[in-house]
Amino acid sequence: MTDRVIYAMYDDDDVLKDGAKHLVAKGVKVEEVFSPFPIHGIDPIIGVEQTRLGIFAFIYGLIGLTLATVGMRFFMIVDWPMNIGGKPNFSYMENMLAFVPITFEFTVLCAAHGMAITYFIANRTLPGMKAQNPDPRTTDDRFVIELRASQNSKFSAAELESLVKETGMVEIEQKEI
């Protein structure tokens, strides 16, 4: 099924913000905004959901914690008991303190890397992936609002276009995808 997409370009983030407010107030669903930098306060206007990255970070952290504990127990206690400084070498619990720093570091490592990679995948910005922004100028000094006809079935394409033109945009482009 083809979908009609409207890209409205702005040269100022405040104008874009007001424009988005205007469109949302009229009942238009804004699919996405492209900007060279984060626009403060745009999320609640276009109704972006609260990120779930934090939950993922917690899960990755737990994985790191488990891996570090299981791994160190195997290396240092089971497979080849290490006698360091005369500490008992057949018990993980009694040596737990010595393993805490490494467990902590590994937890942080897993949480941070997992979170970064998840973020790249969710935004489709892993190296080698096709760029998502409709116009390369959105990485420099332009801002783009994306509307989809399929999400705005209340309006015809012409109505959408005229609504967008009320908002002080500088360029408009339509595409079939």
Next chain:
Amino acid sequence: MEFKIANKAKRLTLILMIMGVIFTGFGIALTWKDHNFGQRFMANGLINSFFFFSIGMGALFFLALAYATETGWYAAIKKVVEAVTGFIPYGIGFMVLILLALTLTDGGHIYTWMDPEVVANDEIIKAKSFYLNKGFFWIRTIVYLGVYYMFWKGFKKRSLEEDRIGGTEIHFKNYKKGALFLVYFSVFSSTSSWDWLMSIDVHWFSTLFGWYTFSGIWCSSMVVLVILTLYLKKLGYLPKVNDSHIHDLGKWTFATSFLWSYLWFSQYMLIWYANIGEEVVYYMMRIENFKVLYFGMFVVNFVFPMLLLMSREAKRHSGILTIVGLIILSSHWVDVYIMISAGSMGATASIGFMEIGMAILMAGIFIRVILYNLTKAPLSPVNHPFLDESIHHEI
């Protein structure tokens, strides 16, 4: 808006104080024949004087930190922070009182290095006596308390002046004084905890002790700030404070809990790993006599904030923040209790009527003083340069 102490709060603090006096009286009646009664009484005095004084000190540190870093978001709660710092003169009074009592009784079996008989028979204390002697101890104490008092007075004066005059001149003066205070505080927070707390275990030493004590202080004062802000907001006194301010205060509570746990662990693990007799004695004694209390206190102060305050929603939820805050605040009191009572009384220390009584008596006085301070100044700064930023604070 003018703050008026609600009748409920007046009643509550009065009940706390009366209960405190009754409990303390019970405690004294039950134990005054014990051979260690004096020691126990003094130890309690020191615990509660230090604990509540240090909350005011932590708030002063936070205020200076905000000045020195030109923080914007906190402007809406600035007067709340200042009200907590207002306990400093009272705290200084209590500290001077208890330290004077201890000095006049040759250490009261708490600072054993003040007792000439003990020092004469102890080579280790003799070697330390160039630093740990009554005269030098008092010079240092007066310098710490005097410097804190002077900075507190200056910050307070300039804050009221700013409300009247405005402009940025006062702001930049605060900026300089705040940075200067941090320089003093970074040294004094360490050395004062050696003098007031670490010298109880006079044979023992730890270079991390100052930071460890300081992080506990910081955490306690952040908890007090959170709870006080929530209380005032609930009564409708802080219309400019929004969820993001509460969230930020929650983050501070969370972060300082971690800082404290991190330093507690660092000190413990290094001493455990090296396993040197003169260092492990501190923990051996505490583990033998206060195993549940000592590790329980650590677990509560670490795990509670970690699990309960981790999510964004929890840091904005007044119920969770208050409950977690009260729990970790009492656990930090236990921390100070174990530092002082376990260090001085050893196995004979226990939490009884007297401990609880004096703690709630001081808590009652502390709350009353802070509420009284709130009535003395407007609850929102008028001319703070970052006030507008703070009102629009959003995270």
